[in-house]
Amino acid sequence: MPDDENQPIVETDPYLLLFQIMPDIVIVEQMCTMLGGISTKTGRKLLQSGRIAHFRIGRFYKIPKLSIIHYLRENLALGTSVHDTL
Secondary structure, eight states: OOOGGGSOOOOOOHHHHHTTTSOSEEOHHHHHHHTTSOOHHHHHHHHHTTSSOOEEETTEEEEEHHHHHHHHHHHHHHTOOTGGGO
16 A cells, blocks of 8 residues: 655646646737637737736737736736736
8 A cells, every 4th residue: 555645745736737738938819818818909908007027029029928827816816807907
């Protein structure tokens, strides 16, 4: 019989599991999909307002996946939706 009591309990982050197939840096369209299919216009407003950390290369937004996860956690803790934050 294996000794399971001595095995560490590994808690997995549901967002990391959910988004594991996404690249580490996403574009606006991918971010919008990750946020439940919001419009790109709403996604750009989130970026322009500074709600989601990002950087730009030329005129293109590049969004770290971890920034989106942070944004989701923050809103989950506050109990708000994407549209409430705009």
